[in-house]
């Protein structure tokens with residue numbers, strides 16, 4: 001390996017300049033396209049114009065994201081049969097494809113098959129690569145390169161300094177893409193086929209979120225048309241997290257991926273109350289799916305009267321027993337409640353038509369439609385299979401003890417039923433005291449009535465925190481597509497957090513998904529992860545601690561102070577951290593946040609809320625422990641660990657919350673406490 005700054009660098013800079021010029025020309029071409037002559041009608045023209053505008057948008061030259069970050073020199077032309085004399089080819093690898101005026105590639109998209117060896121080739125398997133070159137940039141300027149001759153046995157494998165520099169880079173601002181340094185084990189997940197669902201268990205900072213986002217970008221490249229039709233979605237735990245990650249995909253040229261929380265997906269009713277932990281757990285229990293199925297079907301009733309249809313001078317009669325048969329058949333079929341309701345009048349009409357034919361008439365489809373729409377048939381169908389409003393059904397379930405008892409018979413104990421009933425019955429869908437867990441029930445009920453449309457691919461981040469009913473809600477949004485499920489059992493902080501990925505995947509409707517594990521940590525320094533891992537035996541005994549790829553051991557300090565000095569000491573630690581480069585996160589139990597906010601205000605220290613972008617001027621964020629998940633800061637000051645633990649309904653959840661808070665630091669962690677540390681940490 002060599003880091004060189006002489007002449008070859010000039011050649012590479014020249015290629016960069018030429019590539020940027022080529023990109024500008026591509027954009028100018030797109031801008032000057034005149035579609036008036038080629039599109040026959042205005043609908044086509046509109047669609048075409050939109051596509052062109054998207055292309056122009058995607059071709060923007062972003063000053064701070066280098067156009068290419070790597071180069072591959074193949075030993076032979078890819079695809080050529082490697083005959084002697086076949087010439088090797090050189091490819092520059094970047095965030096998007098750039099070609100010159102003749103259409104020859106100047107930069108290859110990182111997602112293209114020829115780019116793959118950039119991420120995967122090794123000395124063991126050089127993948128026909130003679131040389132792999134990585135480029136280093138400083139403020140948009142190409143300043144260094146690093147070569148590996150993978151087939152040269154004499155060259156020592158010393159690891160990449162540029163990779164190391166990228167990992168150690170001080171953090172400011174939102175999450176960035178890792179496209180220049182995706183690691184082989186990450187690349188395998190990024191490029192896994194679209195057909196299957198992949199679940200990734202990974203310790204804090206192993207790149208789960210990064211991998212999930214790059215996977216979406218990869219799938220959009222490899223299956224652009226299909227996914228443009230069906231759509232893609234990234235699901236994250238909360239708004240601040242979504243703000244933190246929202247610029248990664250646009251930087252990769254993907255501007256149209258939806259991002260949402262689970263609550264957003266099921267926002268059919270206004271959430272205005274909170275459940276007890278026990279009620280929320282019960283409402284998230286998978287038994288509720290069957291309770292709801294019964295509730296939705298509760299109104300179905302066996303006919304006792306025949307249907308009589310009058311046409312002209314004749315009366316046609318379908319007896320009750322035959323109606324009952326039709327009903328039985330519909331009940332047994334695995335179709336949505338609403339679809340069955342739509343089908344029922346047609347079925348009854350069919351029975352009428354059979355009678356007409358038997359009597360020598362020759363009715364056609366129009367007659368069948370007319371019969372199906374006739375008043376007696378519609379009335380009978382409505383009585384047998386009444387229309388259902390999903391939200392009203394759930395409202396009744398949570399308001400009427402007898403209705404709940406009927407639907408939950410043999411599923412929920414009396415005690416459990418009491419627990420989930422609202423203290424006061426809801427009056428109407430608009431004003432009822434819906435909780436977040438109730439909204440998920442409404443979503444399930446809606447899907448029982450009408451099938452929820454499925455997307456092509458869904459990425460589910462921080463998946464460990466979902467309840468079985470929430471997994472089902474996400475799962476029905478990818479029934480015909482696939483999913484990437486990312487999480488860490490040790491970071492599960494909801495009372496219903498999953499204990500097993502197999503189980504979670506079953507609820508999601510993807511029981512055959514493959515489960516991969518990532519163990520190399522890119523965020524948390526060695527000493528800090530070792531400290532946090534003291535909690536693992538108590539919170540997730542089956543998981544191995546992550547290893548850290550960071551060279552610096554990290555800066556870990558634990559300070560005990562007198563109770564009355566706690567806030568001042570935390571403030572001092574915050575100030576101390578601000579003297580270093582990069583972002584600072586002051587993490588505290590939610591209940592401690594107002595006190596710390598007041599202290600920061602009084603001291604004139606400017607601070608942000610999670611999700612607000614850190615800048616060179618505003619680098620300190622005050623983070624309630626409940627929002628720390630998924631975020632990272634260069635330096636973390638952790639206020640009173642025992643308060644973080646005590647903020648949760650049970651000790652295990654508390655320790656998991658603490659584990660999340662302890663694993664947000666990139667460079668250093670200062671723990672400040674007045675109360676004794678939790679014994680697992682003090683050990």
Ligand SMILES: Nc1ncnc2c1ncn2[C@@H]1O[C@H](COP(=O)(O)OP(=O)(O)OP(=O)(O)O)[C@@H](O)[C@H]1O
Pocket residue numbers: 166167176177178181182183186202203204205206207208209210211488491522523629630631632663
């Ligand atoms: N291959 C890589 N090259 C450079 N940086 C990386 C790489 N993989 C991950 N990182 C960085 O490591 C940090 C942690 O990544 P990420 O947030 O994706 O981890 P995570 O597994 O989702 O963590 P958590 O469990 O805490 O949510 C991020 O700053 C990310 O950019």
